Amino acid sequence: MKTRIAIISLIVVAVISGLVWHYNQPKQKINRTIDQFIRAIEYNSSNLRSRDDVHEAVKVSTEDPITLKVSELPFNIDIPREISLEGLCNRIDLLHSMTVRREFTKLEEDIQLMGNKAQLTRIDEITMTSPLRESRSELWEIIFDLELKEGWKITAIRARRHQ
Numbered sequence: 001m002k003t004r005i006a007i008i009s010l011i012v013v014a015v016i017s018g019l020v021w022h023y024n025q026p027k028q029k030i031n032r033t034i035d036q037f038i039r040a041i042e043y044n045s046s047n048l049r050s051r052d053d054v055h056e057a058v059k060v061s062t063e064d065p066i067t068l069k070v071s072e073l074p075f076n077i078d079i080p081r082e083i084s085l086e087g088l089c090n091r092i093d094l095l096h097s098m099t100v101r102r103e104f105t106k107l108e109e110d111i112q113l114m115g116n117k118a119q120l121t122r123i124d125e126i127t128m129t130s131p132l133r134e135s136r137s138e139l140w141e142i143i144f145d146l147e148l149k150e151g152w153k154i155t156a157i158r159a160r161r162h163q
Contacts, residue, residue, distance in 0.1 A: 026113055026118070026148075026152075027111050027113070029151070029152050030111060030118050030120055030146055030152050031111075031120075033061045033146065033151070033152045033153070033154065034061075034120055034122075034144055034154070036057050036060065036061045037057070037058065037061040037062065037144075037154060038104050039057065040054045040057035040058050040061070040092065041092060041095070041102060041104070042102045042103060042104060043096055043102065051093060051096075054089070054092065054093075054096075055089045058085065058088060058089055058092065059085050059089075061153065061154055062085060062088065062153060062154045062155075063147065063153045063154060063155045064084055064085040065082050065083060065084050065085070066082070066083055066085070066088060066154060066155065066156065066157065067081065067082050067145075067155065067156035067157070068081065068082070068083055068088075068156070068157050068158075069081065069156075069157075069158045069159075070157070070158070070159045070160070071159070071160045071161070098130070098131075099128045099129060099130060099131075100129050100130070100131050100133075101127070101128065101129035101135075102126070102127070102128050102129075103126070103127045103128075104124045104125075104126055105124060105125040105126075105127070106122055106123075106124055107122075107123045107124060107125060107139070108121075108122065108123040109121070109122050109123075110122075116147060116148040116149075117145070117146065117147050117148070118145075118146045118147075118148075118152065119143060119144070119145055119146070120143070120144045120146065121141065121142070121143050121144075122141070122142045122143075122144075123139060123140070123141050123142075123162050124139070124140050124142060125137055125138070125139055125140075126138055126139075126140050138161060139161065139162035140159050140160065140161060140162055141159065141160055141161075141162040142157065142158070142159045143157070143158040143159070144156070144157055145157075145158075
């Protein structure tokens with residue numbers, strides 16, 4: 001009986017250690033940073049209840065200033081090449097006011113780690129719904145450049161329609 005308890009205890013410790021190890025891997029931390037940023041844009045998470053929560057999620061996940069290069073933005077939105085966090089939050093607020101629903105569906109993902117820098121490339125189906133309930137879906141290739149300082153932060157975003 002004592003042997004069984006000892007074996008079960010060792011298995012539980014091994015599983016918990018494995019989960020902690022997996023949670024702290026750089027790729028998992030990068031994915032959590034990107035997911036936090038995407039949830040701020042979608043603004044449909046139960047954790048994001050106000051504009052201030054969205055702005056805080058953007059500030060935690062991105063570097064100030066951030067470099068953006070986006071081709072053919074929907075709704076003819078024009079953005080500068082480099083934008084401050086405040087400017088980025090204002091642009092996200094504008095997007096939220098022009099659409100009633102935004103949904104990112106990840107189709108593919110690739111992460112490249114290079115020391116304290118990383119690049120995550122995603123192909124997403126992005127669906128936006130206008131206030132008149134017209135939905136439009138497009139495939140986009142989104143490339144996030146990240147840098148590790150105190151935590152992984154997005155330093156640049158490049159996006160274009162995916163063929």
